[in-house]
Amino acid sequence: MTTDNLSIPGTQSAPDIEADWSTGQLVMKGDSYPENTFELFGPVISWVDRFLTSGDQPLTLVLQLIYLNTSSIKAMMDIFDMLEAAHAGGRTVSVTWYYDSRNERVAELAEEFKEDCTFPFAILPRTD
């Protein structure tokens, strides 16, 4: 049994990241505008790659990302592209992006990512 989990505590400019291999869930919460996105997203991208290239467990991405700088957007696009490829290969993958209903910019950002994805992609408001 693999225990390949990720747990990266967030900072002011980086989101909280938790990846659980046993449940196939990757959770990212907060703002993302680090100067060096490779440092932050490198381990996440490799985890997604390892997960998608082994077994056939579904992958669920749960996002509560708020503001992303353009290099974080590029990195997220890479992750969504990996999910899209896995989906095309028959793997079950999905994204749920929660946003604060008072800030429509987050929903717009999520919608733009969704435009390029054919797997299940839910964008849900939170009122708390």
Add this chain to the structure above:
Amino acid sequence: MMEASDLYSLRERFADQRILLCFNGPISRSLIEEIGNALKNYLHAEQAQPSSATDVFATYIEMSQNIRHYSANNGYGELEASATVVIARDEADRYIVSAGNLVEIADGQALIARVAALALLDKAQLKAAYKEQLRKPREAAASTGAGLGLLDIARRSSAPLAASLTELTGQRAFLSLRATI
């Protein structure tokens, strides 16, 4: 050295131009975050709409990180890597985010031309250009400089971006970029 009494005229000028926050000097990664934090708190206190607060914050982050990347890519020393950042409000109460830095004259002229070209695009065209830039390989995107960030700022703006170049001695110029949110 500036006399203490001179600060009054500086303060008057800030008040006159409705400057909320400004910075001038060598800018570090942590300083960008700290000023960003102050800006967030300020916008919150001013009860700005969450969407416009995001736009102002995003514009500030893209502009200042662009300056950091540019200075690093050109091997600039600490002093040359200085930035001038100003966040203000205009007569119509719109937020104005401006940033300036030292650049090679040719790069500055290229940016002025790019800003002029972006001014001709409507929101849908800006979105298409943004998506195209997002899909470009990293190496190709990096060589154009400030590509995606500039498009992001243009999309968040309610008026075309404005840029100006002040030529200095040698090959250098001071570039100013202004966004109206």
